[in-house]
Amino acid sequence: MTLLTFRFAPSPNGELHLGHAYSALLNQKLATQAGGRLLLRIEDIDTTRCTPQFEAGVLDDLKWLGFAWEEPVRRQSEHFAEYKAMLDRLIAEELVYPAFMSRGEIRAFITDSEKHGRDWPRDPDGVPLYPAADKALPVKERKRRIAENTPFAWRLDVSAAMARVGKALSWTEYSDETLLVARSIEARPQDWGDVIVARRDIPTSYHLAVVMDDALQGISHVVRGQDLFSATAVQRLLQELLGLPQPAYFHHRLILGPDGRKLSKSLGDTGLAALRHAGASPEDIRRMVGL
Ligand code: GLU
Secondary structure: OOOOEEOEEEOOOOEEEHHHHHHHEEEEEEEHHHOEEEEEEEEOOOOOOOOHHHHHHHHHHHHHOOOEEEEEEHHHHHHHHHHHHHHHHHOOOOOOEOOOOOOHHHHHHHHHHHHOOOOOOOOOOOEEOOOOHHHHHHHHHHHHHHHOOOEEEEOOHHHHHHHHHHOEEEEEEOOOOOOOOOEEEEOHHHHEEEOOEEEEEOOOOOHHHHHHHEEEEEEEEEEEEEEHOOHHHHHHHHHHHOOOOOOEEEOOOOEEEOOEOOOOOOHHHHHHHHHHHHOOHHHHHHHHHHH
């Protein structure tokens, strides 16, 4: 029998808060109950926002909480060459294209289109879909712009990708943290439009790195916040395109702030370090998150 493998995968772009504590401790609880493995992955591909100081803080907070992970820690910034190999495959298969529109140009394009009475489609997070205008750029023009150092991102051609896969996609989602009952969820990657798969200077994006790492680390159960539920559709599509295995998922409830909103990394008073300095114990944290 293969061991069940869980992971906690924080991004060191700020301090951990109660929501992270819940996610980490829930993964630990499930791994322990299953007699499985518990891995830690540092998702630090965004080299402008992630810092060694934040990472040190994350590791400190997790140790203090009593979260015990297997060494070595996988640090995504150390694996850019591996992500690049996957990206190159997607480029060679013409499933991604260089997208040159800047944020301002995207906004102007959409405003203009909405002036003509068309509501522009938005993704499940409420962000307008990328206008796929430059998907149609001739190869020569693409090459010219890249040679001229025009900024761009590699975007997934979602309709080409779905046509390549050629079947409806779904994923296995557990109904609650007992992980006893699961249902099949229809994956709708098209709801996200042509998502970014890599940047010009960073050969990956969150989605590409996460599917590769979940596969490389042999993750059988992805347990993470409800806020990533719909995004799972994009990850299922990438798994299928790249021939990667699919884990089972459980998207847990979110810990909300006093104002009923999702916690953010800038909310000082729900930060683990602040709570610790104010005298809270790891047991207090467990109680606060209901574990
Ligand atoms: N790194 C992501 C975050 O901190 C979590 C990714 C995942 O669990 O798939 O929000």
